[in-house]
Amino acid sequence: MSKAHTLALFNDFEAAGRALQELKVSNLPGFRMDDVLIKSPIEHPELSEMLGSRPVYVQLYTLAGAVLGSTIGFTLIASAQGNFLQQIRGGRPIVPIPPDMVLTYELFILIGVLMTVVGCFIAWKLPGNRSPLYNTRISEDKIGILVKADPLVIPKVNGIFERHQPLEIMGEQGR
Amino acid sequence: MIQSTDEKDIEIERRFVPKAKDINDEIAWAQINKDVLRSMERPRLMYWVIFLASLALFGFGVYCEIYQYQNGLGVADLENPQVWGLYIATFIFWIGMSHSGTLLSAILHIMHADWRKPIYRFAEAMTTFSLMTAGLFVLVHLGRVWEFYYVVAYPNERWAWPNFNSPLVWDATAIGTYLTSSIVFLYFGMIPDLAICRDNAKGVRKKFYWLLSLGWQGTDRQWANFRVAYLTVACFLIPLAVSVHSIVATDFAVSQQPGWHITSFPPYFVAGALYSGCAAIITLFIVLRYVFRFEEYMTMPILDKTCRLTFAIAMVWTYLNLVEYASVWYGDDPVAKQTLLFRATGDYAAYWWAMNFLGSVVPFALAFKSLRNNIPVMLVVSLLLNLGMWLERFMIVTPTFAHGFYPWTWTDHWMPSWVQWGIVAGSFGWFSMLFMLFCKIFPTVSMYEVKEMVYHRFVARKARA
Numbered sequence: 001m002s003k004a005h006t007l008a009l010f011n012d013f014e015a016a017g018r019a020l021q022e023l024k025v026s027n028l029p030g031f032r033m034d035d036v037l038i039k040s041p042i043e044h045p046e047l048s049e050m051l052g053s054r055p056v057y058v059q060l061y062t063l064a065g066a067v068l069g070s071t072i073g074f075t076l077i078a079s080a081q082g083n084f085l086q087q088i089r090g091g092r093p094i095v096p097i098p099p100d101m102v103l104t105y106e107l108f109i110l111i112g113v114l115m116t117v118v119g120c121f122i123a124w125k126l127p128g129n130r131s132p133l134y135n136t137r138i139s140e141d142k143i144g145i146l147v148k149a150d151p152l153v154i155p156k157v158n159g160i161f162e163r164h165q166p167l168e169i170m171g172e173q174g175r
Numbered sequence: 176m177i178q179s180t181d182e183k184d185i186e187i188e189r190r191f192v193p194k195a196k197d198i199n200d201e202i203a204w205a206q207i208n209k210d211v212l213r214s215m216e217r218p219r220l221m222y223w224v225i226f227l228a229s230l231a232l233f234g235f236g237v238y239c240e241i242y243q244y245q246n247g248l249g250v251a252d253l254e255n256p257q258v259w260g261l262y263i264a265t266f267i268f269w270i271g272m273s274h275s276g277t278l279l280s281a282i283l284h285i286m287h288a289d290w291r292k293p294i295y296r297f298a299e300a301m302t303t304f305s306l307m308t309a310g311l312f313v314l315v316h317l318g319r320v321w322e323f324y325y326v327v328a329y330p331n332e333r334w335a336w337p338n339f340n341s342p343l344v345w346d347a348t349a350i351g352t353y354l355t356s357s358i359v360f361l362y363f364g365m366i367p368d369l370a371i372c373r374d375n376a377k378g379v380r381k382k383f384y385w386l387l388s389l390g391w392q393g394t395d396r397q398w399a400n401f402r403v404a405y406l407t408v409a410c411f412l413i414p415l416a417v418s419v420h421s422i423v424a425t426d427f428a429v430s431q432q433p434g435w436h437i438t439s440f441p442p443y444f445v446a447g448a449l450y451s452g453c454a455a456i457i458t459l460f461i462v463l464r465y466v467f468r469f470e471e472y473m474t475m476p477i478l479d480k481t482c483r484l485t486f487a488i489a490m491v492w493t494y495l496n497l498v499e500y501a502s503v504w505y506g507d508d509p510v511a512k513q514t515l516l517f518r519a520t521g522d523y524a525a526y527w528w529a530m531n532f533l534g535s536v537v538p539f540a541l542a543f544k545s546l547r548n549n550i551p552v553m554l555v556v557s558l559l560l561n562l563g564m565w566l567e568r569f570m571i572v573t574p575t576f577a578h579g580f581y582p583w584t585w586t587d588h589w590m591p592s593w594v595q596w597g598i599v600a601g602s603f604g605w606f607s608m609l610f611m612l613f614c615k616i617f618p619t620v621s622m623y624e625v626k627e628m629v630y631h632r633f634v635a636r637k638a639r640a
Contacts, residue, residue, distance in 0.1 A: 120404035141204035
């Protein structure tokens with residue numbers, strides 16, 4: 001069944017919090033808290049907590065990047081030094097561990113950083129994922145609550161919003 | 176009620192941690208956007224004066240570089256034993272400048288030092304452009320610049336023998352990593368602000384910010400991932416910054432040159448880097464505050480804190496400097512001791528004493544509140560500190576080459592030619608030009624973090640009431 005979207009703009013976090021609280025206990029059919037998004041000019045963890053657990057997986061990308069970076073770093077350098085098998089090195093080690101650790105360390109950080117940021121972009125589902133309703137006042141000073149629900153439920157959701165003095169309610173037929 | 180701070184904590188903080196008001200915490204969020212965006216549109220006339228002067232300086236530097244490229248390094252008076260001259264001294268100076276961006280944005284971020292929020296963005300930009308400038312000197316000082324890739328740890332199938340054990344190869348890798356990570360950190364932390372620019376821009380600028388803001392809408396999922404990723408990158412950057420300057424120090428310390436073969440060089444270089452970077456932050460703070468009318472965001476209490484931080488780092492640097500002198504003086508290396516004496520009494524003695532005076536005595540001006548609150552005095556002091564730190568790098572490179580192991584190699588009176596001075600001046604023009612362009616195109620005050628700062632203080636004030 002296709003879903004519809006509605007976005008309510010609030011003046012402050014308190015009003016948005018009260019609206020979220022009421023949505024949470026409303027038990028409306030065809031509506032889930034998982035389909036609610038808060039849009040705000042700054043992060044507000046307490047408000048986000050009301051939406052339930054939304055785990056962040058960026059650290060896994062960081063870990064993968066760090067492991068990958070160290071491995072690639074050491075392997076690339078050691079394989080480049082592998083040429084020294086055919087060149088006379090005066091008795092010195094073909095793959096000297098202490099100096100190679102420096103370069104490995106740098107690549108560990110470089111790929112760790114890059115993978116962290118890439119992981120974040122993947123978590124944002126960029127560049128394709130743009131939620132359909134947005135108001136430029138959100139980047140200024142307003143708090144938005146975006147709800148995706150069955151079209152039949154949307155008027156009830158809007159009713160809840162209206163009880164908490166929203167500045168504006170925007171609607172659009174979604175997928 | 177949605178309350179982000181525990182009332183008990185606030186009560187304890189109110190009683191035991193009295194705070195100066197860093198910024199006006201009653202300023203409206205919309206006003207923050209308006210002020211910062213307006214500053215990008217209409218800076219003071221001084222902006223164009225600085226920009227054009229930088230451009231002229233950069234142009235002169237380019238002329239000198241072309242002249243040197245066409246005629247060889249001889250025109251720069253670079254020959255044995257003076258093979259590095261001002262180029263490597265200035266290279267270290269610019270690498271050092273880059274460290275304070277990491278200090279302000281990463282270390283203070285992890286320590287939740289709120290006051291960094293209005294000023295860390297330009298410090299990060301300073302980091303990026305300093306590294307880009309430092310990278311140029313690696314190329315400039317090469318006799319055959321087209322073979323620059325010999326310093327990179329590239330695969331060895333050409334049998335070109337890059338020396339993986341050489342700190343110069345580590346250096347290139349570390350600086351490359353630091354530059355890439357700094358650009359990523361700067362850009363990534365700016366995404367919410369780029370969305371603000373997108374929402375307020377028109378025409379081509381809107382398209383530009385739209386592309387860069389990557390569809391940021393400030394959703395809770397975006398914020399949660401952004402916070403974790405930003406903190407993680409900050410954690411990576413701190414050891415990276417330390418490693419970069421330690422490796423630069425290793426370029427010197429692993430050599431046998433008298434005066435360089437000192438164990439304390441890496442921490443000494445890191446402290447010097449933080450020191451010169453903090454002094455540069457004070458200079459740029461004062462310039463940006465005036466040019467972009469940021470009086471309400473780059474406030475005197477924040478300048479005061481930056482100055483106190485600089486003073487503390489200056490004392491660390493002074494201590495490590497004394498450690499270096501003492502370890503040479505009491506050590507069992509007569510040649511190193513002679514080099515130290517030569518620095519203090521030889522042809523470069525004036526520079527050595529100037530360095531010690533500017534680096535260790537002038538910072539005591541930062542210990543006095545009345546001076547810290549005087550903007551013209553702080554501008555002069557910060558410039559003097561930077562001059563002192565540049566002299567420090569000059570003193571590391573030039574007198575050591577001038578007074579090595581063998582008396583027949585001594586070049587006690589050596590001074591750089593005008594070509595070297597021109598390229599060094601050009602590097603300052605290049606840095607200032609890039610920095611000023613950045614400030615015109617991107618928000619130099621982090622709008623979303625200033626909003627957070629204002630909001631948290633509002634919540635704290637409300638809880639107190």
